[in-house]
Structure formats: C-alpha cells, structure tokens
Amino acid sequence: MNSAVIDVHENIASHESYLSSGWNWRSWLLTLDHKRIGILYVVAITMLFGIGGSAAAMIRLDLLTPHSQLVSIETYNKLFTMHGVIMVWFFLIPSIPATLGNFLVPMMIGARDLAFPRLNLLSWYLFIFGGLFTIYALLAGGVDTGWTFYAPYSTSFSTSHVFAVASGIFIAGFSSILTGLNFIVTIHEMRAPGMTWFRLPLFIWSMYATSLILVLATPVLAMTLMLMGMERTFGIGVFDPGLGGDPLLFQHLFWFYSHPAVYIMIVPAMGVASEIISCFCRNPVFGYRFMAYAILAIAAFGFVVWGHHMFVSGQSAYAGTVFSLLTFLVSVPSAIKVFNWTATLYKAHITFHAPMLYALGFVGLFTIGGLTGLFLASLGLDVQLHDTYFVVAHFHYIMVGAAVMAFFGGIHFWWPKITGRMYPEGWARFCAILTFIGFNLTFFPQFILGYLGMPRRYPDYPPEFQVWNVLSSAGSSLLAFGYVLPLAYLLWSLRYGARAPANPWGATGLEWQTDSPPPSENFHTTPIVTEEAYAYHTESAHG
Amino acid sequence: MSMDSLPFFPTRASTIGGPIDELYFAWLILAGVVAVAVALTMVWFAVRYRRGSPASRVIAGPAEHARTMHHIEITWTIVPLVLFLGMFAWSAEVYYRSIRVPKDALPVYVVAKQWMWHAEHPAGEREINELHVPVNRPVELVMTSQDVIHSLSIPDFRIKQDVLPGRYTTLSFTANRPGEYHLYCTQFCGTSHSHMVGRVVVMEPAAYEQWLSAHADVPTMASRGERRYHELGCDGCHGAQAAVRAPKLEGLFGRPIPLRDGRTVRADERFMHDAVLLPNENVPAGYDANMPSFRGQISEEDLLDLIEYLKSKGNATHDGGQ
Numbered sequence: 001m002n003s004a005v006i007d008v009h010e011n012i013a014s015h016e017s018y019l020s021s022g023w024n025w026r027s028w029l030l031t032l033d034h035k036r037i038g039i040l041y042v043v044a045i046t047m048l049f050g051i052g053g054s055a056a057a058m059i060r061l062d063l064l065t066p067h068s069q070l071v072s073i074e075t076y077n078k079l080f081t082m083h084g085v086i087m088v089w090f091f092l093i094p095s096i097p098a099t100l101g102n103f104l105v106p107m108m109i110g111a112r113d114l115a116f117p118r119l120n121l122l123s124w125y126l127f128i129f130g131g132l133f134t135i136y137a138l139l140a141g142g143v144d145t146g147w148t149f150y151a152p153y154s155t156s157f158s159t160s161h162v163f164a165v166a167s168g169i170f171i172a173g174f175s176s177i178l179t180g181l182n183f184i185v186t187i188h189e190m191r192a193p194g195m196t197w198f199r200l201p202l203f204i205w206s207m208y209a210t211s212l213i214l215v216l217a218t219p220v221l222a223m224t225l226m227l228m229g230m231e232r233t234f235g236i237g238v239f240d241p242g243l244g245g246d247p248l249l250f251q252h253l254f255w256f257y258s259h260p261a262v263y264i265m266i267v268p269a270m271g272v273a274s275e276i277i278s279c280f281c282r283n284p285v286f287g288y289r290f291m292a293y294a295i296l297a298i299a300a301f302g303f304v305v306w307g308h309h310m311f312v313s314g315q316s317a318y319a320g321t322v323f324s325l326l327t328f329l330v331s332v333p334s335a336i337k338v339f340n341w342t343a344t345l346y347k348a349h350i351t352f353h354a355p356m357l358y359a360l361g362f363v364g365l366f367t368i369g370g371l372t373g374l375f376l377a378s379l380g381l382d383v384q385l386h387d388t389y390f391v392v393a394h395f396h397y398i399m400v401g402a403a404v405m406a407f408f409g410g411i412h413f414w415w416p417k418i419t420g421r422m423y424p425e426g427w428a429r430f431c432a433i434l435t436f437i438g439f440n441l442t443f444f445p446q447f448i449l450g451y452l453g454m455p456r457r458y459p460d461y462p463p464e465f466q467v468w469n470v471l472s473s474a475g476s477s478l479l480a481f482g483y484v485l486p487l488a489y490l491l492w493s494l495r496y497g498a499r500a501p502a503n504p505w506g507a508t509g510l511e512w513q514t515d516s517p518p519p520s521e522n523f524h525t526t527p528i529v530t531e532e533a534y535a536y537h538t539e540s541a542h543g
Numbered sequence: 544m545s546m547d548s549l550p551f552f553p554t555r556a557s558t559i560g561g562p563i564d565e566l567y568f569a570w571l572i573l574a575g576v577v578a579v580a581v582a583l584t585m586v587w588f589a590v591r592y593r594r595g596s597p598a599s600r601v602i603a604g605p606a607e608h609a610r611t612m613h614h615i616e617i618t619w620t621i622v623p624l625v626l627f628l629g630m631f632a633w634s635a636e637v638y639y640r641s642i643r644v645p646k647d648a649l650p651v652y653v654v655a656k657q658w659m660w661h662a663e664h665p666a667g668e669r670e671i672n673e674l675h676v677p678v679n680r681p682v683e684l685v686m687t688s689q690d691v692i693h694s695l696s697i698p699d700f701r702i703k704q705d706v707l708p709g710r711y712t713t714l715s716f717t718a719n720r721p722g723e724y725h726l727y728c729t730q731f732c733g734t735s736h737s738h739m740v741g742r743v744v745v746m747e748p749a750a751y752e753q754w755l756s757a758h759a760d761v762p763t764m765a766s767r768g769e770r771r772y773h774e775l776g777c778d779g780c781h782g783a784q785a786a787v788r789a790p791k792l793e794g795l796f797g798r799p800i801p802l803r804d805g806r807t808v809r810a811d812e813r814f815m816h817d818a819v820l821l822p823n824e825n826v827p828a829g830y831d832a833n834m835p836s837f838r839g840q841i842s843e844e845d846l847l848d849l850i851e852y853l854k855s856k857g858n859a860t861h862d863g864g865q
Contacts, residue, residue: 075733097766146731152708153691153733157657186573210618241709242838244821247692248707282594287616312694313705314712318641321635328627335623336616342581343615347600351591360585367581371574378630380637387694387729451567452553453698458737462725464550480802 005409017420017517019115032117038102039418042122045099046487048131053088055079057480060473065465077144078160078388084147085316089169090131092399093261096198096268097214098179101207102419105183107511107518108194108201110527115185123175123182126371126508127436130172137164141184144318147509148258148459151239151250153439155231163232163332166225173218178469180214183207192510198292201509201533202285203294203427206271209299213267216302220259244368251313257308259498263302265399266366267295269406270337273359276413277297280356281348282388284534286340294333300377301330311382320379327377334370353505361436362402369397390450393443401439408435408486415490416500420517423497427489435482440476508535548767556720557640564701566634570744573626614858641702644715646749648683651676652764652851654843655686655693656733661728663844667761670742673724675770676718677751683715683811687845692771694730697743705730711812712799771845773839789834790827796854801828815850 018035021027028036058079062070064120071079100121106113136144144162145153154162187200190489200208213455228250232238236293237243239250278285285291307315307323350356372394376382385391408431415423445468454465461469503512555564591598602608637860639739644862651674654661659673662670695714696703704714746754762770772778780789800814802805803826808814816823818842822834842850 071738077731077734077736144734148731150692150731153731157733185757195837241707246711281592287612290616312703314707314710317639319845324635327629328631331627332620332624338581339619343589345592346571346619347583347598347602348592349594349600349770350587350589350592352589360589363585364582367578371578374574374627375567375570378566378570378634380563380641381570383638383641383703384563384567384698385702387696388698404752429635448551452550453696453725453727455696455727455737456729462738467549526631 006049010095016218016519017515019420019517019521022519029119030115030121032121034102034106034117034120035418035522036116037120037124038099038276041094041098041102041127044124044128044131045094047494048086048090048135049483051135052083052091053167053480053483055083055086055523057476058477059083062459062471064259064473065460066461066463071459073459074144075142077146077457078142080140081143081146082138083141083170085134085165087400088133088147088167088261089172090127091405092129092265093176094179095265095403095407096272096321096410097183097210097264098123098208100272100407100414101179101183101210101268104203104414105186105207105516106190107522108509109195110510110523110529111186111190112521113115114182115189116182116215120176120182126178127175128170129171130170130175132168133171134165134168137161137168140164148254149225149228149250150254151231151245151247152242155228156242163229166229170222173222176214176218180211180218183211184215187211190423190529192529194528195510198289199529199532200292200503201271201362202274202291202295203289205295206267206274208341209262209295210267213299213302217257217260217264220253221261224253224257227253248314249312249383251310252306255309256303259306259309259463260299260302261398262395263298265403267298269362269366269403270295271412272406272410273341273362275507275509276359277344277357277363278407278534278536279413279505280351280353280359281344282506282536283344283346283348284532285538286343286346287336290336290532291340294336297333298330301326301333303459304443305330308382310379312380312386313409324377324379328374330375331370331374334366338370345375352429353365354423354432355409355413355427355505357429357432358405358412358435361432362405363410364436365405365439369394369402372397384453385450387456388450388456389446389456392456393446393450395447396443401443404438404483405432405435408432411490412484413505416494416504417516419494419519420492420500421497422500422504424489429487431482431485434478438480438482440474440477442472442479443475445469445471445475501538508533554699554720554722554724554802555701556701556718556722556724557697557716558719560639560699562640566637567646570630573630596667642715644713645681645685645717645733647713649676650683650685650767650839653684653686653706653730654689655695655732655739656689656843657691657733658728658739660695660728660739660741661844662756663764663847665764666755666758666761667767668755669757669761669844674741674743675751675754676743677748678718678745680748684715685711685713685847687711687816687843687847690812691696692730693728693733693739696727696729697724697728699724700743703729707778709816718743721745721747721750723801733752734790746779755832764848764851765855766852768845768848768850768855771841771849772775772852776842781833787833788830790830792853793856795856796850801823802826803828803830815853818848819846819849847853 018033062068068076123354143162143165145158228236231238237245239245239247274285305327307319308327311320378387412428449465449468500516502516509528567742570660601843622729662671663676674843686706688706693706695706700716702714704712709710722741722745726743781792795810798810820838822836823832826832
C-alpha cells in the first residue's frame with residue numbers, strides 16, 4: 001500500500017511530466033511543447049512587467065510634488081511612454097493568451113498540442129525579438145510621444161527614438177497574429193470527441209474571441225506604424241498636414257486597432273474569472289450560452305466604437321454621435337456578464353481560496369471600470385473628462401485592475417497544474433486583498449482629479465491637485481507589494497510548496513483530469529467528453 | 544477650486560457647466576446604485592451560500608426554474624439597454640447644445656504652438672497664455688495650430704477642443720462668473736506640454752471695455768491683414784487691374800465655390816487657409832491651377848489677419864455672404 005502511494009507520487013512528480021523531459025537550454029529554447037512555451041512567455045512578460053512597473057513607480061513618486069523634482073520633464077515624458085508601450089504591448093496583450101492560453105487551450109479541449117507547434121515557438125521568438133528591440137530603444141535614449149504616437153508630433157517633431165520603438169512593436173505584432181491564428185485553428189480542428197462548441201469552457205470561448213481580434217486588428221496597427229515610419233523617415237505625407245496629410249487619419253487607424261486591443265486584454269480575463277468563480281461556487285456559470293454570446297458580441301462591437309476616443313479631436317459631431325451610441329450598445333453585454341457572475345453565487349457552495357478572492361476582486365474592479373466607461377461614452381460629459389485623469393483611472397480599472405487581478409487569479413488557480421506544487425494559501429489570500437485595496441487607493445482619487453480637470457501627462461501641475469496625487473501615490477506603494485509578493489512566494493513554492501494532486505480544487509474541465517504537472521502529451525489517453533462544461537450540479541446534491 | 548484643502552468639484556463658471564454637471568451627477572447616482580447593488584448582492588450571496596452554511600440550495604421544478612432564469616436574463620439585458628439609450632439621448636442633446644455657436648458670439652482667434660497659446664482679438668489685441676473675455680457674452684474661439692496637435696481645455700467652463708495644424712476648430716462658451724480660471728493644453732504636444740498653460744480672465748462689461756480701450760492704439764486684425772495682403776503681392780493677381788485671371792476675393796467669404804473637379808465647397812476659414820498654403824487642392828471652376836503656395840512665407844497669425852481682412856472686404860461689398 002505504502003509503496004503504491006509512493007509510486008503514484010513519483011509518477012506525478014518527476015517521471016513523466018512535461019517538466020522532467022529535459023532540463024538543458026535546448027530542451028527549453030527549442031521546445032515545441034505548448035506548455036513549455038507558455039512558461040517561456042511567463043518568464044519574459046514577468047521581466048517586462050518589472051520594467052513597466054518600475055516606470056510607473058517613478059511616475060507616482062515624481063507626482064508627489066506639483067513641481068517635478070525626481071526627474072526632468074523630458075525624462076518624465078519618456079517614463080510614461082515607456083510605461084505605456086511596455087505594459088500595453090509587452091505585458092497586457094500577451095499576458096493571459098500567451099501564458100495561460102498557451103498552456104490551457106490544448107488541455108481544455110483535450111488536444112495534445114496547438115495545431116502549429118513550430119509556429120507557436122516562432123511567435124515567442126518574434127515577441128522576444130520585438131521586446132529586446134523596444135527595450136534597447138527605450139534605454140538608448142527613449143521615446144517621448146506617449147504610447148499613442150499621435151501624428152504629426154511622432155512623425156515630424158519628436159527627436160526621440162520613435163522609429164526604433166515602432167519597429168519593436170511592429171515585430172511583436174506578428175507574434176500576436178500568429179498566436180491568434182494558432183488558437184483559432186486549434187479550437188476549430190482539435191477538440192476531443194464529444195467536445196462540442198457549447199461544451200467548451202468559457203475560457204476557450206474567450207480565447208477564441210480574443211484570437212479573432214488579434215488576427216483582424218493587429219494588421220491595422222502594423223500598417224499604421226509602417227505609414228508613420230515612412231512619413232518620419234522619407235517625408236511621405238500621410239498624416240502631417242504640412243506634407244499634405246491628415247492627422248485625424250492617424251487617430252482613426254490607431255484606435256481602430258487600439259480599441260479592440262482593450263478587448264484583447266479584458267476578454268481573456270473574463271474567461272479566467274468564469275472558470276474560477278464556477279469552480280469555487282460548485283455551480284455552473286449562470287447563463288452559459290448568454291455568456292458565450294456576450295463574449296462574441298463584445299469582440300464584434302469592439303471593432304465599431306473606436307471613434308469614442310475622438311469626441312473632441314475635430315471629428316464631425318455626427319460621427320461622434322454614432323460612436324457614442326455604439327459604445328452604449330457594447331456596454332450591454334459587459335453588464336450582462338457582471339450580473340451573470342453575481343448570479344453564479346446564488347445557491348452555491350462557496351469557498352474563498354485565493355483564486356476566488358482574485359476573481360471576486362476582478363468583478364468588483366471591472367464593474368467600476370465599466371460604469372465609469374459609461375461616463376466617458378456620454379458625449380457632453382466626455383468633453384470635460386477627455387484626456388484628464390478620469391480617463392487614466394477608468395482604463396487602469398479595466399486593463400490593470402480587472403485584467404491583472406484575473407491574470408493573478410488564473411496563475412494561482414492553475415499553478416498546481418502548471419508546476420505540480422501548491423502555493424502558500426495564506427500569503428496568496430493576503431496578496432489578493434492587498435492588491436484590491438491598493439488598487440482602489442491608487443486609482444479612485446484619480447477620478448476626482450479628472451473631473452477637477454487635471455490633464456494627463458503633466459509632470460508639473462497646479463498645487464490644488466496635490467492632495468489627491470499624494471493619496472494616489474501612497475496607494476500605489478501598497479499595490480506594488482501586492483504585485484511583487486506573489487513573485488517571491490510562487491518562486492518559493494517551486495521548491496518548498498506541497499506536492500499538488502491532479503485536481504486540488506475538485507474542478508471540472510479536462511485539464512484537471514490529467515496529472516499535475518501533465519505529461520508531455522497532456523493526456524495518457526484521448527479524453528472523451530460526455531457532459532456540459534461546469535457539471536458541478538452532481539456534486540451540489542451532496543455538498 | 545472652491546475648497547483649497549480637499550477639492551472634490553471644480554468651480555462652475557459657464558452656462559454649459561450646469562447641464563454637464565447634471566449629467567455627471569446623474570451618472571454618479573446611477574453608477575453608485577448599480578455598483579452598491581452588485582457589491583451588496585455579492586456579499587449577501589457569499590455569506591449565505593458559503594460552503595457548509597445551512598441555507599437551502601434546493602431548486603423546485605427545474606423546468607419552471609429554467610423559464611424564470613431565462614426571464615431574468617432577458618430583463619437584465621433590456622433594462623440596461625433602455626437606460627443606456629436614455630442617457631445617450633440626454634448626453635447627445637447636451638453636447639449639441641454645447642457646440643452650437645450663438646449668432647452674436649464674439650470671435651477670438653487662437654493659434655497654438657509649442658508651447659504657448661496665442662490669442663488675437665479682431666479689434667487687434669494680442670495675448671500670450673491669457674484670454675480676456677466679457678462675462679455673459681457668447682465667445683467663439685477659432686483655433687488652429689502652427690505645429691502639432693494641441694487641445695484647449697478650460698475645466699471650470701467644462702469645455703475642451705483639440706487644436707489641429709492645417710484646419711480650424713471652434714470652441715464656444717458663455718462665461719457667467721467673473722474671475723480667473725485655468726487654461727490647459729490637454730493633448731500631449733512635446734517636452735513642455737505641462738507648461739502650455741494659462742489663465743482665462745472673465746471680466747465685468749465695464750472692466751472689459753476698459754481693458755479693450757487700453758489697447759485702442761493697436762491696429763485691427765483686418766488692417767494688419769490688409770498690409771500683409773499688399774506685402775505678399777496678392778493684388779498682383781487678385782486685384783482689380785491684375786493681368787492674370789484669378790478669382791476676385793470681394794464677398795468671397797461664406798459663399799459656395801464650385802470647383803474644377805465638380806465639387807462645391809463653402810469658402811470658410813479652412814478653405815481660405817488651404818487656398819494660401821495648398822492652392823492646388825481646391826481650384827475654382829474656370830481657373831487654372833497657377834497660384835503659388837505661400838507655405839513658409841506666412842505664419843498662422845498672419846493668415847488669420849488675412850482671413851479677417853477678406854471677411855471685412857466681403858462685409859463692405861456683399862453684406863457678409865451667407
């Protein structure tokens with residue numbers, strides 16, 4: 001009996017898992033295993049998050065005083081640009097899809113790997129290449145245009161490294177496109193027997209919708225950056241009116257990509273939250289089909305609302321009106337999702353492990369971020385709020401508060417599966433709560449600053465705004481602990497954490513039916529699916 | 544700012560401020576109610592349905608339950624939709640009210656450049672990073688940029704508009720409270736973006752008249768424009784005795800102009816501006832594309848003077864066009 005237990009244990013821990021199949025550089029850097037590539041992404045984006053986060057910390061420190069004292073205004077401009085560029089393109093966009101998505105998409109649908117493993121590895125190298133290019137340019141002298149690169153400042157006036165940074169983003173864009181393509185083909189073609197579309201976990205629906213956006217929107221970014229580079233380098237007039245171009249054309253093209261890009265960041269987070277909430281409620285996600293349709297609706301509507309970034313840009317009032325209306329329409333499916341997550345708690349058997357705390361925090365921050373988005377969608381009101389700290393607070397609630405909360409929740413939830421180890425539960429719960437509180441203390445004061453009229457991208461500001469800036473900076477120090485501590489205890493757990501069983505949460509989903517960590521081929525035998533996703537109701541009878 | 548220590552709310556000093564604040568309060572209440580309701584429901588469920596709690600999880604009549612759930616889904620789809628459409632209509636109405644320029648608005652021209660605001664009054668006064676306006680009188684700012692995109696924001700008036708190179712955008716307001724207010728650039732425009740700030744001075748009519756008369760010796764914009772018109776040799780082609788066949792400019796402003804390529808455009812500020820800098824973009828029907836560009840020879844301020852002059856010519860002979 002005893003030896004049999006040890007046998008199973010050994011089996012799980014070392015013999016057959018994807019982690020034990022080689023430990024030299026080649027086995028990692030040339031791996032075609034989607035799980036290992038997922039981990040390569042985790043390592044890369046963690047470092048990039050560190051760089052982007054350091055820039056944010058310096059920004060918040062500098063804003064403690066109305067007159068920039070820590071850094072010069074030139075440096076401040078480069079800091080917020082670096083923060084935006086790194087966080088948007090090299091952390092938030094790849095965060096959930098490239099790490100958890102890579103690891104989980106084949107496992108959740110019962111496949112051995114993604115459809116194109118070599119393409120998957122190429123995506124990682126493109127991402128790294130683009131990232132190194134960008135970091136080099138940012139460190140070699142930096143760029144001061146803001147992550148939005150508005151022309152003609154970026155094309156004809158800025159003397160900083162615009163072309164180099166744009167090239168880095170351009171290269172990384174192909175990584176996005178290829179990952180999206182890989183996921184779409186995999187989800188269409190490689191589902192296990194019995195895994196019909198409406199038995200897919202909502203995380204897979206969210207990856208599918210995200211992939212569609214990646215494939216359809218990213219090329220527009222590539223074109224825009226290319227036109228910008230051509231105008232800057234060769235003086236070909238596209239955007240600069242001095243060369244016969246139109247500066248609003250740049251904004252239309254830029255936001256045609258960058259608004260859907262927000263959904264690239266938040267839709268995967270919705271998928272993660274759905275998995276976690278359902279698991280710790282022991283309840284199927286309320287209104288599963290509505291949730292799947294809502295994800296697709298958000299992805300589709302997301303393509304036709306870009307003009308709400310341009311209400312005061314000089315775009316026609318009629319265009320603004322149409323974009324405002326469409327923006328209100330896209331917020332309906334978002335509202336449905338919040339109600340459905342809440343309803344999933346009804347008649348549930350709830351436990352409050354760290355992933356659940358992160359997921360509930362996600363719903364809270366997403367609700368505030370979504371509601372304040374409605375303020376901005378309102379034409380007359382947006383005039384006052386546009387380009388102020390209200391906008392800064394709003395999009396951080398969505399893209400950072402909600403999306404990163406879900407990302408951390410997902411990392412904790414699947415950590416036992418990915419590493420075969422349990423994380424320390426007490427520390428994790430503490431960090432989930434600390435992050436939620438720190439985030440609100442950091443960004444809520446910025447809503448008030450926004451209506452008072454404090455503009456974005458101001459290192460020097462009138463003294464009456466100082467009190468709210470000090471509060472915000474103070475909150476950000478708590479937030480920093482909330483983001484850094486998990487790195488420490490998760491690394492600790494790799495060596496000292498308890499061994500994880502195959503299914504520590506008692507979750508449904510194919511990824512939990514195989515070993516922790518899984519074998520290289522994911523499943524010992526091809527799984528056959530016979531029931532809906534989140535079939536927890538059988539357990540609730542005796543729970 | 545009303546409260547120095549902990550400001551929550553900006554001063555309201557324009558007529559559009561009230562309607563915009565009403566929208567803001569409506570959203571605060573609506574969003575607050577929804578957020579609190581969602582949060583309370585979550586906490587209530589989380590406590591009541593924690594694992595091991597005695598609360599009943601029994602669902603009676605699965606078929607009826609499914610129907611109820613379906614009705615709930617439909618309800619919380621339709622209710623937000625109707626609410627959102629209502630708020631959309633309200634906010635659009637406020638927006639259209641805010642951009643409507645009253646007929647008797649006092650025009651002031653604004654040229655933005657890295658990193659200053661340059662205002663010109665038709666009577667001739669020029670200001671840098673300041674804007675003097677009378678109280679209770681509609682003002683229309685006609686704005687352009689000499690370099691990159693800027694944005695003029697006066698939070699206490701609840702107004703904002705991007706200022707673009709190569710075109711004119713307008714911003715109108717009626718200040719209803721004398722005092723001094725912040726003016727910001729809110730579109731990132733380079734190194735000293737955060738120093739591209741100034742103040743708006745709203746004055747009682749008597750004080751405003753006094754301020755105007757202190758600058759009475761300054762030539763008007765139209766007279767400066769007329770001088771520039773002759774310096775640049777415009778009348779060599781457009782003048783009455785000119786040998787070259789070029790359009791006559793009297794009474795041009797505001798008229799529809801048929802173009803060689805079949806389009807018809809209105810001769811507004813942007814048309815005049817482009818005609819000087821990009822003359823071959825819009826060639827009037829019946830004329831050759833032989834006007835040289837004056838790019839690099841004329842500043843945005845001079846162009847505004849020139850446009851004021853051409854407008855005054857129109858007023859003299861044609862009663863202002865349309």
